[in-house]
Amino acid sequence: MKPLPHNLPSPHVRGVGPRGFPLRLQATEVRINPVEFNPDFVARMIPKVEWAALLEAADTLHLVEVPKGPIEGYEHDEKFLRQMHHVLLEVDVLEGTLQCPESGRLFPISRGIPNMLLSDEETET
Protein backbone atom coordinates (compact mmCIF):
# COMPACT_ATOMS: atom_id res chain seq x y z
CA MET A 1 0.00 0.00 0.00
CA LYS A 2 1.41 3.32 -1.01
CA PRO A 3 1.01 6.19 1.36
CA LEU A 4 -0.53 8.62 -1.01
CA PRO A 5 -2.18 10.84 1.49
CA HIS A 6 -5.39 11.27 -0.35
CA ASN A 7 -5.25 7.58 -0.73
CA LEU A 8 -5.27 7.18 2.97
CA PRO A 9 -8.66 5.79 3.60
CA SER A 10 -11.15 7.18 5.95
CA PRO A 11 -12.86 4.60 8.08
CA HIS A 12 -16.54 4.44 7.55
CA VAL A 13 -17.39 3.32 10.98
CA ARG A 14 -20.69 4.47 12.29
CA GLY A 15 -20.51 6.77 15.22
CA VAL A 16 -17.09 7.94 14.30
CA GLY A 17 -17.19 11.65 13.66
CA PRO A 18 -17.27 13.08 10.21
CA ARG A 19 -15.18 10.69 8.22
CA GLY A 20 -12.24 10.38 10.58
CA PHE A 21 -9.75 11.09 7.87
CA PRO A 22 -6.90 10.47 7.78
CA LEU A 23 -5.98 7.18 9.29
CA ARG A 24 -2.72 6.72 11.11
CA LEU A 25 -0.30 4.52 9.37
CA GLN A 26 1.97 2.13 11.20
CA ALA A 27 4.26 -0.15 9.27
CA THR A 28 6.21 -3.19 10.30
CA GLU A 29 7.43 -4.02 6.86
CA VAL A 30 8.11 -1.58 4.10
CA ARG A 31 9.60 -2.11 0.72
CA ILE A 32 11.01 0.37 -1.69
CA ASN A 33 10.06 -0.33 -5.28
CA PRO A 34 11.82 1.57 -7.99
CA VAL A 35 9.29 3.19 -10.24
CA GLU A 36 10.11 4.99 -13.41
CA PHE A 37 10.20 8.71 -12.82
CA ASN A 38 7.54 10.59 -14.70
CA PRO A 39 7.83 14.26 -13.75
CA ASP A 40 4.56 15.27 -15.40
CA PHE A 41 2.66 12.63 -13.54
CA VAL A 42 4.17 13.55 -10.22
CA ALA A 43 3.59 17.24 -10.84
CA ARG A 44 -0.07 16.57 -11.39
CA MET A 45 -0.38 14.68 -8.15
CA ILE A 46 1.04 17.50 -6.07
CA PRO A 47 -2.16 19.57 -5.90
CA LYS A 48 -3.93 16.55 -4.51
CA VAL A 49 -1.52 15.91 -1.69
CA GLU A 50 -2.76 16.38 1.83
CA TRP A 51 0.47 17.60 3.28
CA ALA A 52 -0.21 17.08 6.93
CA ALA A 53 -1.15 13.49 6.31
CA LEU A 54 1.81 12.97 4.03
CA LEU A 55 4.27 14.34 6.54
CA GLU A 56 2.84 12.23 9.30
CA ALA A 57 3.12 9.11 7.16
CA ALA A 58 6.63 10.03 6.11
CA ASP A 59 7.58 10.47 9.72
CA THR A 60 6.12 7.13 10.68
CA LEU A 61 7.93 5.45 7.87
CA HIS A 62 11.15 7.20 8.73
CA LEU A 63 11.43 8.69 5.34
CA VAL A 64 13.91 11.42 4.89
CA GLU A 65 14.05 14.14 2.34
CA VAL A 66 10.36 14.66 2.18
CA PRO A 67 9.38 18.16 1.13
CA LYS A 68 7.33 19.97 3.71
CA GLY A 69 5.05 21.47 1.16
CA PRO A 70 4.82 22.51 -2.44
CA ILE A 71 7.46 25.02 -3.38
CA GLU A 72 7.30 27.79 -5.85
CA GLY A 73 7.72 26.48 -9.36
CA TYR A 74 7.63 22.88 -8.23
CA GLU A 75 6.50 21.74 -11.64
CA HIS A 76 9.96 22.32 -12.98
CA ASP A 77 11.96 21.53 -9.92
CA GLU A 78 13.37 18.13 -10.61
CA LYS A 79 14.80 17.60 -7.18
CA PHE A 80 11.49 18.36 -5.57
CA LEU A 81 9.63 16.17 -7.98
CA ARG A 82 12.01 13.29 -7.52
CA GLN A 83 11.63 13.47 -3.77
CA MET A 84 7.86 13.48 -4.11
CA HIS A 85 8.06 10.69 -6.63
CA HIS A 86 9.92 8.61 -4.13
CA VAL A 87 7.59 9.12 -1.23
CA LEU A 88 4.36 8.88 -3.21
CA LEU A 89 5.13 6.05 -5.55
CA GLU A 90 8.12 4.06 -4.44
CA VAL A 91 7.34 3.37 -0.82
CA ASP A 92 5.20 0.33 -0.29
CA VAL A 93 3.87 -0.74 3.07
CA LEU A 94 3.71 -4.51 3.07
CA GLU A 95 2.70 -5.12 6.64
CA GLY A 96 1.22 -2.69 9.06
CA THR A 97 -1.97 -1.09 10.22
CA LEU A 98 -4.15 1.88 9.59
CA GLN A 99 -5.73 3.28 12.67
CA CYS A 100 -8.74 5.48 13.06
CA PRO A 101 -7.61 8.38 15.21
CA GLU A 102 -11.03 8.74 16.78
CA SER A 103 -12.16 5.21 17.50
CA GLY A 104 -8.83 3.47 17.62
CA ARG A 105 -10.16 0.87 15.21
CA LEU A 106 -7.30 -0.88 13.44
CA PHE A 107 -7.36 -1.99 9.84
CA PRO A 108 -4.68 -4.47 8.86
CA ILE A 109 -2.35 -4.16 5.93
CA SER A 110 -1.03 -7.49 4.88
CA ARG A 111 0.95 -8.46 1.82
CA GLY A 112 0.59 -4.88 0.77
CA ILE A 113 -3.19 -4.94 0.83
CA PRO A 114 -5.20 -2.99 3.39
CA ASN A 115 -8.38 -4.67 4.51
CA MET A 116 -11.00 -2.04 5.15
CA LEU A 117 -13.96 -4.29 5.67
CA LEU A 118 -16.10 -3.43 8.64
CA SER A 119 -17.70 -5.98 10.86
CA ASP A 120 -21.44 -6.49 10.92
CA GLU A 121 -21.77 -4.59 14.14
CA GLU A 122 -19.92 -1.65 12.76
CA THR A 123 -22.19 -1.43 9.77
CA GLU A 124 -25.49 -1.87 11.53
CA THR A 125 -28.00 0.62 10.27
Added chain:
Amino acid sequence: MDHEAAQLEKQHVHDVYESTAPYFGDLQSKAWPRVRQFLQEQKPGSLIADIGCGAGKYLKVNSQVYALGCDYCGPLVEIARSRGCEVMVCDNLHLPFRDQGLDAIISIGVIHHFSTKQRRIRAIKEMARVLVPGGQLMIYVWAMEQKNRHFEKQDVLVPWNRALCSRLLSDPSQPGRKPCAHPERSHPYHPPCSVCSCSVCFKEQGHSQRSHSMDYEPLTAGTCCADISKEGEEENGFSNMLGKSFRSWFFSRSLDESTLRKQIERVRPLKNTEGWANSTVSIQPSRHSSLDLGRHQEPLSTREQSLDEDVFVEASQKQLEWPRAPAARKHLRGDQQGEVRRNGDGNFLEGANTSENSMNEDDVEEGHPSASKTLRRISALDSTDSNSEETIPVEEQQPGILDSRAFMRYYHVFREGELYGLLKEHVAELHVLSSGNDHGNWCVIAEKKDNCD
Protein backbone atom coordinates in the same frame (compact mmCIF):
# COMPACT_ATOMS: atom_id res chain seq x y z
CA MET B 1 -34.24 -7.40 5.36
CA ASP B 2 -30.93 -5.74 4.85
CA HIS B 3 -29.15 -8.27 6.96
CA GLU B 4 -30.77 -11.08 5.06
CA ALA B 5 -29.90 -9.44 1.78
CA ALA B 6 -26.32 -9.31 2.94
CA GLN B 7 -26.47 -12.98 3.78
CA LEU B 8 -27.74 -13.85 0.34
CA GLU B 9 -24.96 -11.83 -1.19
CA LYS B 10 -22.44 -13.46 1.04
CA GLN B 11 -23.49 -16.88 -0.04
CA HIS B 12 -24.11 -16.23 -3.70
CA VAL B 13 -21.67 -13.53 -4.51
CA HIS B 14 -18.81 -13.20 -2.05
CA ASP B 15 -18.28 -16.83 -1.23
CA VAL B 16 -18.53 -17.83 -4.85
CA TYR B 17 -15.97 -15.32 -6.05
CA GLU B 18 -13.70 -16.21 -3.24
CA SER B 19 -13.90 -19.88 -4.09
CA THR B 20 -13.54 -19.42 -7.80
CA ALA B 21 -10.84 -16.78 -7.72
CA PRO B 22 -8.00 -19.25 -8.04
CA TYR B 23 -9.32 -20.34 -11.39
CA PHE B 24 -9.29 -16.86 -12.79
CA GLY B 25 -5.76 -16.03 -11.96
CA ASP B 26 -4.19 -17.34 -15.07
CA LEU B 27 -6.67 -16.16 -17.53
CA GLN B 28 -5.90 -13.04 -19.29
CA SER B 29 -8.81 -10.99 -20.10
CA LYS B 30 -8.93 -7.69 -21.75
CA ALA B 31 -10.87 -4.63 -21.08
CA TRP B 32 -14.14 -3.59 -22.61
CA PRO B 33 -13.28 -0.98 -25.21
CA ARG B 34 -15.82 1.49 -24.00
CA VAL B 35 -14.54 1.27 -20.45
CA ARG B 36 -10.99 1.58 -21.63
CA GLN B 37 -11.97 4.68 -23.49
CA PHE B 38 -13.56 6.20 -20.41
CA LEU B 39 -10.38 5.58 -18.46
CA GLN B 40 -8.15 6.92 -21.17
CA GLU B 41 -10.19 10.09 -21.37
CA GLN B 42 -9.50 10.96 -17.77
CA LYS B 43 -7.07 13.77 -17.16
CA PRO B 44 -3.50 12.77 -16.49
CA GLY B 45 -2.81 12.79 -12.78
CA SER B 46 -6.39 11.89 -11.93
CA LEU B 47 -7.16 9.65 -9.02
CA ILE B 48 -9.41 6.88 -10.30
CA ALA B 49 -10.98 4.01 -8.44
CA ASP B 50 -12.30 0.78 -9.85
CA ILE B 51 -14.88 -0.25 -7.29
CA GLY B 52 -15.22 -3.94 -7.81
CA CYS B 53 -11.93 -4.30 -9.61
CA GLY B 54 -11.67 -8.06 -9.39
CA ALA B 55 -8.24 -9.12 -10.49
CA GLY B 56 -7.47 -5.64 -11.71
CA LYS B 57 -8.13 -5.73 -15.38
CA TYR B 58 -8.71 -2.02 -15.73
CA LEU B 59 -6.12 -0.75 -13.34
CA LYS B 60 -3.34 -0.50 -15.87
CA VAL B 61 -5.27 0.79 -18.83
CA ASN B 62 -4.12 4.34 -18.37
CA SER B 63 -0.64 4.86 -17.04
CA GLN B 64 -1.18 8.60 -16.72
CA VAL B 65 -3.68 8.26 -13.93
CA TYR B 66 -3.36 6.92 -10.44
CA ALA B 67 -5.66 3.93 -10.30
CA LEU B 68 -6.86 2.27 -7.15
CA GLY B 69 -8.62 -1.03 -7.16
CA CYS B 70 -11.14 -2.05 -4.55
CA ASP B 71 -12.89 -5.34 -4.20
CA TYR B 72 -14.67 -7.30 -1.54
CA CYS B 73 -12.96 -10.49 -2.61
CA GLY B 74 -9.55 -10.90 -1.02
CA PRO B 75 -8.25 -13.59 -3.37
CA LEU B 76 -9.07 -11.53 -6.44
CA VAL B 77 -7.46 -8.48 -4.93
CA GLU B 78 -4.35 -10.54 -4.28
CA ILE B 79 -4.19 -11.39 -7.94
CA ALA B 80 -4.42 -7.73 -8.84
CA ARG B 81 -1.75 -6.94 -6.33
CA SER B 82 0.53 -9.56 -7.79
CA ARG B 83 0.25 -7.73 -11.07
CA GLY B 84 1.54 -4.61 -9.42
CA CYS B 85 -1.74 -2.83 -8.88
CA GLU B 86 -2.56 -0.64 -5.93
CA VAL B 87 -5.52 -2.33 -4.32
CA MET B 88 -7.50 -2.77 -1.16
CA VAL B 89 -10.23 -4.98 0.19
CA CYS B 90 -13.37 -3.09 1.03
CA ASP B 91 -17.13 -2.95 0.74
CA ASN B 92 -18.88 -0.92 -1.94
CA LEU B 93 -21.40 0.12 0.68
CA HIS B 94 -18.73 1.48 3.00
CA LEU B 95 -15.99 2.92 0.88
CA PRO B 96 -12.97 3.84 2.92
CA PHE B 97 -12.45 7.16 1.23
CA ARG B 98 -13.12 10.62 2.39
CA ASP B 99 -15.79 12.70 0.73
CA GLN B 100 -14.90 14.12 -2.64
CA GLY B 101 -11.54 12.48 -2.87
CA LEU B 102 -11.69 10.74 -6.22
CA ASP B 103 -11.70 12.15 -9.72
CA ALA B 104 -13.43 9.24 -11.40
CA ILE B 105 -14.88 5.84 -10.59
CA ILE B 106 -15.78 2.81 -12.63
CA SER B 107 -18.24 0.20 -11.44
CA ILE B 108 -18.23 -2.55 -14.01
CA GLY B 109 -20.50 -5.45 -13.36
CA VAL B 110 -20.87 -4.83 -9.66
CA ILE B 111 -24.18 -3.22 -8.81
CA HIS B 112 -26.04 -6.14 -10.28
CA HIS B 113 -24.82 -8.29 -7.42
CA PHE B 114 -26.74 -6.36 -4.81
CA SER B 115 -29.92 -8.13 -4.02
CA THR B 116 -32.21 -5.28 -3.11
CA LYS B 117 -32.99 -2.01 -4.77
CA GLN B 118 -32.12 -0.16 -1.62
CA ARG B 119 -28.65 -1.66 -1.51
CA ARG B 120 -28.07 -0.90 -5.15
CA ILE B 121 -28.98 2.71 -4.51
CA ARG B 122 -26.74 2.84 -1.48
CA ALA B 123 -23.84 1.51 -3.48
CA ILE B 124 -24.30 4.20 -6.10
CA LYS B 125 -24.70 6.94 -3.51
CA GLU B 126 -21.59 5.80 -1.73
CA MET B 127 -19.60 6.11 -4.92
CA ALA B 128 -21.12 9.52 -5.53
CA ARG B 129 -20.09 10.59 -2.05
CA VAL B 130 -16.40 10.02 -2.68
CA LEU B 131 -16.37 11.73 -6.07
CA VAL B 132 -15.20 15.29 -6.48
CA PRO B 133 -17.74 17.64 -7.99
CA GLY B 134 -17.42 17.24 -11.72
CA GLY B 135 -15.99 13.78 -11.28
CA GLN B 136 -17.48 11.01 -13.38
CA LEU B 137 -18.83 7.60 -12.58
CA MET B 138 -19.27 4.84 -15.14
CA ILE B 139 -21.56 1.97 -14.26
CA TYR B 140 -22.08 -1.26 -16.19
CA VAL B 141 -24.72 -3.77 -15.21
CA TRP B 142 -25.95 -6.88 -16.87
CA ALA B 143 -29.01 -6.33 -19.00
CA MET B 144 -32.10 -8.42 -18.74
CA GLU B 145 -32.72 -7.90 -22.39
CA GLN B 146 -30.32 -9.98 -24.35
CA LYS B 147 -30.50 -10.59 -28.02
CA ASN B 148 -30.37 -14.31 -28.04
CA ARG B 149 -31.05 -15.20 -24.50
CA HIS B 150 -34.01 -14.80 -22.31
CA PHE B 151 -34.04 -14.07 -18.64
CA GLU B 152 -37.35 -14.93 -17.19
CA LYS B 153 -36.96 -12.82 -14.17
CA GLN B 154 -34.68 -10.11 -13.00
CA ASP B 155 -33.29 -11.96 -10.06
CA VAL B 156 -31.36 -14.95 -11.14
CA LEU B 157 -28.85 -17.45 -9.93
CA VAL B 158 -26.25 -18.40 -12.43
CA PRO B 159 -24.15 -21.48 -12.10
CA TRP B 160 -20.45 -21.66 -12.47
CA ASN B 161 -18.89 -25.02 -12.84
CA ARG B 162 -15.28 -25.16 -11.98
CA ALA B 163 -14.90 -28.72 -13.10
CA LEU B 164 -15.78 -27.67 -16.56
CA CYS B 165 -13.31 -24.88 -16.44
CA SER B 166 -10.55 -27.13 -15.26
CA ARG B 167 -11.32 -29.57 -17.98
CA LEU B 168 -11.03 -26.87 -20.53
CA LEU B 169 -7.84 -25.57 -19.10
CA SER B 170 -6.24 -28.92 -19.36
CA ASP B 171 -7.51 -29.80 -22.78
CA PRO B 172 -4.49 -29.83 -25.07
CA SER B 173 -6.54 -29.24 -28.14
CA GLN B 174 -7.56 -25.91 -26.84
CA PRO B 175 -6.18 -22.94 -28.55
CA GLY B 176 -4.57 -21.35 -25.61
CA ARG B 177 -6.48 -19.66 -22.94
CA LYS B 178 -9.15 -17.98 -24.83
CA PRO B 179 -11.54 -20.83 -24.93
CA CYS B 180 -11.75 -21.06 -21.27
CA ALA B 181 -13.01 -17.56 -21.25
CA HIS B 182 -16.02 -18.50 -23.20
CA PRO B 183 -18.06 -20.27 -20.64
CA GLU B 184 -17.62 -17.49 -18.25
CA ARG B 185 -18.68 -14.84 -20.59
CA SER B 186 -21.67 -14.04 -18.83
CA HIS B 187 -23.75 -12.19 -20.82
CA PRO B 188 -23.28 -11.44 -24.07
CA TYR B 189 -24.36 -13.66 -26.70
CA HIS B 190 -23.94 -17.28 -26.25
CA PRO B 191 -27.28 -18.47 -27.12
CA PRO B 192 -27.79 -22.13 -27.24
CA CYS B 193 -28.72 -23.11 -30.67
CA SER B 194 -32.31 -24.01 -30.45
CA VAL B 195 -32.12 -26.35 -33.32
CA CYS B 196 -29.42 -28.66 -32.25
CA SER B 197 -29.16 -27.69 -28.62
CA CYS B 198 -25.54 -26.98 -28.96
CA SER B 199 -24.56 -24.75 -26.18
CA VAL B 200 -22.56 -22.39 -28.18
CA CYS B 201 -22.78 -21.75 -31.80
CA PHE B 202 -20.68 -19.25 -33.47
CA LYS B 203 -21.73 -17.87 -36.70
CA GLU B 204 -19.17 -15.39 -37.49
CA GLN B 205 -20.76 -13.59 -40.34
CA GLY B 206 -17.61 -11.87 -41.15
CA HIS B 207 -17.39 -10.15 -37.87
CA SER B 208 -14.35 -11.90 -36.72
CA GLN B 209 -12.14 -9.03 -37.57
CA ARG B 210 -13.96 -6.90 -35.14
CA SER B 211 -12.50 -6.63 -31.77
CA HIS B 212 -14.90 -8.56 -29.66
CA SER B 213 -16.98 -10.02 -32.33
CA MET B 214 -16.35 -13.55 -31.46
CA ASP B 215 -17.49 -13.17 -28.04
CA TYR B 216 -20.17 -10.69 -28.23
CA GLU B 217 -21.74 -10.56 -31.57
CA PRO B 218 -25.27 -11.67 -31.52
CA LEU B 219 -25.68 -14.97 -33.09
CA THR B 220 -28.40 -15.64 -35.45
CA ALA B 221 -30.61 -17.99 -33.67
CA GLY B 222 -31.12 -21.19 -35.40
CA THR B 223 -27.70 -21.55 -36.84
CA CYS B 224 -25.86 -24.68 -36.17
CA CYS B 225 -22.34 -25.46 -35.34
CA ALA B 226 -21.90 -26.56 -38.86
CA ASP B 227 -22.17 -23.02 -40.02
CA ILE B 228 -19.13 -21.85 -38.23
CA SER B 229 -16.94 -20.11 -40.67
CA LYS B 230 -13.38 -21.01 -41.18
CA GLU B 231 -12.11 -17.70 -40.07
CA GLY B 232 -11.72 -18.59 -36.51
CA GLU B 233 -10.28 -22.00 -36.30
CA GLU B 234 -9.74 -21.71 -32.66
CA GLU B 235 -13.29 -20.97 -32.06
CA ASN B 236 -14.30 -23.87 -34.22
CA GLY B 237 -12.49 -26.36 -32.12
CA PHE B 238 -13.58 -24.71 -29.01
CA SER B 239 -17.21 -24.50 -29.83
CA ASN B 240 -17.30 -28.06 -30.96
CA MET B 241 -15.90 -29.06 -27.68
CA LEU B 242 -18.19 -26.73 -25.93
CA GLY B 243 -21.12 -28.14 -27.73
CA LYS B 244 -20.43 -31.50 -26.29
CA SER B 245 -19.63 -30.46 -22.79
CA PHE B 246 -21.58 -27.40 -22.03
CA ARG B 247 -25.03 -28.20 -23.01
CA SER B 248 -26.19 -28.93 -19.58
CA TRP B 249 -24.70 -25.90 -17.97
CA PHE B 250 -26.47 -23.20 -19.74
CA PHE B 251 -29.33 -22.33 -17.61
CA SER B 252 -30.02 -19.87 -14.94
CA ARG B 253 -32.40 -20.04 -12.11
CA SER B 254 -34.80 -17.26 -11.63
CA LEU B 255 -36.00 -15.91 -8.39
CA ASP B 256 -39.23 -14.07 -8.64
CA GLU B 257 -39.82 -11.29 -6.24
CA SER B 258 -41.59 -13.28 -3.62
CA THR B 259 -39.10 -16.07 -3.89
CA LEU B 260 -36.25 -13.67 -3.58
CA ARG B 261 -37.77 -12.14 -0.54
CA LYS B 262 -38.36 -15.52 1.01
CA GLN B 263 -34.86 -16.53 0.21
CA ILE B 264 -33.44 -13.37 1.62
CA GLU B 265 -35.49 -13.69 4.74
CA ARG B 266 -34.79 -17.30 5.21
CA VAL B 267 -31.12 -16.80 5.81
CA ARG B 268 -30.61 -20.46 5.73
CA PRO B 269 -27.21 -21.74 4.81
CA LEU B 270 -27.58 -24.24 2.07
CA LYS B 271 -25.13 -27.04 2.31
CA ASN B 272 -25.63 -28.26 -1.17
CA THR B 273 -27.70 -27.48 -4.12
CA GLU B 274 -30.31 -30.00 -3.19
CA GLY B 275 -31.45 -27.44 -0.75
CA TRP B 276 -32.86 -25.48 -3.60
CA ALA B 277 -35.32 -28.17 -4.33
CA ASN B 278 -37.07 -27.30 -1.17
CA SER B 279 -37.37 -23.68 -1.97
CA THR B 280 -39.58 -22.11 -4.50
CA VAL B 281 -36.83 -21.16 -6.83
CA SER B 282 -37.80 -21.23 -10.40
CA ILE B 283 -35.47 -23.32 -12.37
CA GLN B 284 -35.21 -22.94 -16.04
CA PRO B 285 -34.67 -26.13 -17.96
CA SER B 286 -31.41 -26.44 -19.69
CA ARG B 287 -32.74 -25.92 -23.13
CA HIS B 288 -33.77 -22.55 -22.16
CA SER B 289 -31.81 -19.88 -23.78
CA SER B 290 -29.87 -18.77 -20.79
CA LEU B 291 -26.29 -19.14 -21.30
CA ASP B 292 -24.84 -17.74 -18.22
CA LEU B 293 -21.90 -19.33 -16.80
CA GLY B 294 -20.36 -16.31 -15.41
CA ARG B 295 -20.62 -12.81 -14.69
CA HIS B 296 -21.55 -10.37 -16.97
CA GLN B 297 -19.25 -8.70 -18.80
CA GLU B 298 -16.83 -7.98 -18.60
CA PRO B 299 -15.46 -6.55 -16.41
CA LEU B 300 -15.98 -6.91 -14.24
CA SER B 301 -16.57 -6.65 -10.49
CA THR B 302 -16.30 -6.20 -7.67
CA ARG B 303 -15.89 -8.99 -9.22
CA GLU B 304 -15.07 -8.59 -12.26
CA GLN B 305 -12.30 -10.41 -13.19
CA SER B 306 -13.41 -13.62 -14.58
CA LEU B 307 -13.29 -15.80 -17.55
CA ASP B 308 -16.23 -14.16 -19.13
CA GLU B 309 -14.49 -10.95 -19.76
CA ASP B 310 -12.37 -11.98 -22.59
CA VAL B 311 -12.48 -9.30 -25.18
CA PHE B 312 -10.39 -9.60 -28.24
CA VAL B 313 -8.75 -6.33 -28.71
CA GLU B 314 -7.54 -6.60 -32.23
CA ALA B 315 -9.48 -3.60 -33.28
CA SER B 316 -9.90 -1.78 -30.08
CA GLN B 317 -10.34 1.60 -31.57
CA LYS B 318 -13.53 0.74 -33.27
CA GLN B 319 -16.96 0.98 -31.93
CA LEU B 320 -16.49 3.79 -29.56
CA GLU B 321 -20.07 4.77 -29.32
CA TRP B 322 -22.82 3.01 -27.58
CA PRO B 323 -24.10 0.46 -30.00
CA ARG B 324 -27.74 0.83 -30.31
CA ALA B 325 -29.49 -2.29 -29.26
CA PRO B 326 -32.51 -2.36 -31.42
CA ALA B 327 -32.89 -6.05 -30.97
CA ALA B 328 -33.14 -5.60 -27.29
CA ARG B 329 -35.80 -3.07 -27.82
CA LYS B 330 -37.65 -5.28 -30.16
CA HIS B 331 -37.48 -7.99 -27.67
CA LEU B 332 -39.38 -5.78 -25.40
CA ARG B 333 -41.96 -5.73 -28.10
CA GLY B 334 -42.48 -2.12 -28.31
CA ASP B 335 -41.79 -1.42 -24.74
CA GLN B 336 -39.67 1.47 -25.69
CA GLN B 337 -38.70 3.20 -22.58
CA GLY B 338 -37.97 6.59 -23.81
CA GLU B 339 -36.17 7.69 -20.76
CA VAL B 340 -33.06 5.88 -21.73
CA ARG B 341 -31.07 8.44 -23.53
CA ARG B 342 -29.13 7.15 -26.39
CA ASN B 343 -25.85 8.47 -27.33
CA GLY B 344 -26.38 7.39 -30.84
CA ASP B 345 -25.12 10.60 -32.24
CA GLY B 346 -21.79 9.40 -31.22
CA ASN B 347 -20.58 11.87 -28.72
CA PHE B 348 -17.98 9.41 -27.83
CA LEU B 349 -17.13 8.73 -31.34
CA GLU B 350 -13.76 9.30 -32.61
CA GLY B 351 -13.67 8.13 -36.08
CA ALA B 352 -16.40 5.68 -35.51
CA ASN B 353 -16.52 3.02 -38.03
CA THR B 354 -19.86 3.44 -39.58
CA SER B 355 -19.59 0.26 -41.49
CA GLU B 356 -19.47 -1.50 -38.23
CA ASN B 357 -22.60 0.13 -37.16
CA SER B 358 -24.32 -1.01 -40.23
CA MET B 359 -23.03 -4.45 -39.68
CA ASN B 360 -24.42 -4.25 -36.28
CA GLU B 361 -27.76 -3.38 -37.67
CA ASP B 362 -27.62 -6.11 -40.19
CA ASP B 363 -26.96 -8.49 -37.47
CA VAL B 364 -29.79 -7.23 -35.58
CA GLU B 365 -32.11 -7.21 -38.47
CA GLU B 366 -31.11 -10.62 -39.46
CA GLY B 367 -31.10 -11.97 -36.04
CA HIS B 368 -34.26 -10.52 -34.82
CA PRO B 369 -36.92 -12.44 -36.57
CA SER B 370 -35.31 -15.74 -35.91
CA ALA B 371 -34.58 -14.74 -32.40
CA SER B 372 -38.20 -14.10 -31.84
CA LYS B 373 -39.10 -17.36 -33.35
CA THR B 374 -36.56 -19.07 -31.25
CA LEU B 375 -37.94 -17.59 -28.15
CA ARG B 376 -41.39 -18.53 -29.01
CA ARG B 377 -40.38 -22.02 -29.83
CA ILE B 378 -38.51 -22.46 -26.65
CA SER B 379 -41.39 -21.11 -24.73
CA ALA B 380 -43.70 -23.61 -26.22
CA LEU B 381 -41.41 -26.47 -25.54
CA ASP B 382 -40.21 -25.64 -22.17
CA SER B 383 -43.16 -24.20 -20.50
CA THR B 384 -41.80 -21.11 -19.00
CA ASP B 385 -44.68 -20.73 -16.69
CA SER B 386 -43.14 -20.05 -13.37
CA ASN B 387 -45.45 -22.33 -11.52
CA SER B 388 -44.40 -25.35 -13.42
CA GLU B 389 -40.82 -24.40 -13.07
CA GLU B 390 -41.06 -24.12 -9.40
CA THR B 391 -42.40 -27.56 -9.13
CA ILE B 392 -39.48 -29.15 -10.84
CA PRO B 393 -37.47 -30.62 -8.07
CA VAL B 394 -33.79 -30.62 -8.56
CA GLU B 395 -33.48 -34.37 -8.36
CA GLU B 396 -35.78 -34.96 -11.24
CA GLN B 397 -33.73 -33.03 -13.64
CA GLN B 398 -31.67 -34.85 -16.13
CA PRO B 399 -28.36 -35.96 -14.80
CA GLY B 400 -25.61 -33.58 -15.65
CA ILE B 401 -27.79 -30.55 -15.60
CA LEU B 402 -27.21 -29.87 -12.01
CA ASP B 403 -23.81 -30.36 -10.61
CA SER B 404 -23.64 -30.19 -6.92
CA ARG B 405 -20.26 -28.65 -7.27
CA ALA B 406 -21.59 -25.74 -9.25
CA PHE B 407 -21.47 -22.39 -7.61
CA MET B 408 -24.49 -20.23 -8.06
CA ARG B 409 -23.99 -16.53 -8.42
CA TYR B 410 -26.72 -14.09 -7.76
CA TYR B 411 -27.53 -11.35 -10.23
CA HIS B 412 -30.21 -8.77 -10.50
CA VAL B 413 -30.34 -8.17 -14.23
CA PHE B 414 -31.47 -4.72 -15.18
CA ARG B 415 -34.26 -3.78 -17.48
CA GLU B 416 -33.78 -1.09 -20.05
CA GLY B 417 -34.04 2.26 -18.34
CA GLU B 418 -33.84 0.82 -14.87
CA LEU B 419 -30.32 1.92 -14.09
CA TYR B 420 -30.95 5.34 -15.53
CA GLY B 421 -34.15 5.58 -13.53
CA LEU B 422 -32.39 4.56 -10.36
CA LEU B 423 -29.95 7.41 -10.66
CA LYS B 424 -32.46 9.92 -11.74
CA GLU B 425 -34.91 9.23 -8.94
CA HIS B 426 -32.69 8.30 -6.07
CA VAL B 427 -29.27 9.80 -6.56
CA ALA B 428 -29.79 13.51 -6.89
CA GLU B 429 -26.12 14.23 -6.45
CA LEU B 430 -25.38 12.65 -9.81
CA HIS B 431 -26.29 14.01 -13.20
CA VAL B 432 -26.54 11.40 -15.93
CA LEU B 433 -24.46 12.31 -18.93
CA SER B 434 -25.16 9.34 -21.11
CA SER B 435 -26.60 5.91 -21.10
CA GLY B 436 -26.71 3.04 -23.49
CA ASN B 437 -26.20 -0.59 -24.12
CA ASP B 438 -22.86 -2.22 -24.57
CA HIS B 439 -22.65 -5.89 -25.30
CA GLY B 440 -25.57 -6.89 -23.24
CA ASN B 441 -24.94 -4.42 -20.45
CA TRP B 442 -26.80 -1.30 -19.53
CA CYS B 443 -24.34 1.46 -18.99
CA VAL B 444 -24.46 4.89 -17.57
CA ILE B 445 -21.96 7.69 -17.20
CA ALA B 446 -22.87 10.24 -14.59
CA GLU B 447 -21.22 13.29 -13.14
CA LYS B 448 -21.13 14.51 -9.57
CA LYS B 449 -22.96 17.76 -9.30
CA ASP B 450 -21.42 20.75 -7.67
CA ASN B 451 -22.45 21.82 -4.22
CA CYS B 452 -23.74 18.46 -3.26
CA ASP B 453 -23.29 16.07 -0.43
